[in-house]
Amino acid sequence: MNLKIAVLPGDGIGPEVILQAKKTLYAISVAYNHEFIFEDALIGATAIDKTRNPLPEQTLNLCLNTDAVLFGAIGNPKYDNNPDAKIRPEQGLLKLRKELGLYANIRPVKPYKNLLDVSPIKKEVIEGTDFVIYRELSSGSYYGVKELNEEGTKASDICEYSEEEIFRITHLAFKAAQTRRKKVTLVDKANVLETSRLWRKTVKKIALNYPDITLECLYIDNVAMQIITDPKQFDVILTENLFGDILSDEACAIMGSIGLMASASIGNNNALFEPIHGSYPKAKGKDIANPIASIVSAAMLLEHFGLEKEAKKVYEAIEKAIEYKVVTIDLNSGSRFGTNDVGDFISNVILSKDDLYFKNDNVQIGQSTIV
């Protein structure tokens, strides 16, 4: 398969982790005879510094004209600490999502069996967890009218949803449930919010077309608790933009590190793949950031194009890195391995024909040809 992929490294650790995702995709292209052409472009604070625009026209045009976008991370403390900043890095990502029509953000949560002890939650609670969050990505309070009065003392963010916006992601969530354990949990705050009541009404109507799927509707405050006290009960979680943003960071506690979770953002004509973590500015340039989330986002890209075997190979290589403890310090505080080592290991596993090669004692810097 030939794919043209726009690569947006962004800020902080973005460039370091995305390099590992690129290595992975390159290894897959060699091992499975595909051609992936990468083209880099600016976004976020890096783009503001160079062009004064968090999403330069050139970047948007590239993304509109490629098969997929691989995204690193966005954000810079210089803007976070300045509430008066008019131009912000995050605007780049939000505008890109809107312009590409990416309405569904899909975030799988399935802890690795060799990392169950890394999570702060008890092993018995998280073992066997396997759910996926379908977060609406193009509407809600993220995109409603924002106002601040002249004195700067009163502000509002309007949360608006149309039936049509609820409709399209709901169908995706139900279709996903059909290939899984056949349960959808709609997460809302229908006891308080009008938008939530519209979600409930619309989703219940759509559910009638999917008699094989069980629909349950729960309040966000309740799910915020249950997602960590009893995560195994969930299969597909369907929710609006802001609730999905919050729940997915919370779900990282199940995985053991925010450096492990990735997402696919899907629209009718475009798709973007990114880790869910931010730009982690403190780690920038230190070769300590976990690249697995970014590599998982590359695997999700492969799945999106139907390259199932290739994606499976990436997941297996990630599992091998975890099994042999070729991981960054967030997963093993004594680790000698850095961002690049993890990326090299994973792409070498993909390229290696000989499984036995990766004997435990072989996996050491300097001793193995994999590093």
Ligand code: IPM
């Ligand atoms: C995410 C991020 C973004 C969001 C930020 C960077 C705007 O937190 O992808 O979850 O809130 O959607």
Ligand code: MN
């Ligand atoms: Mn987030």
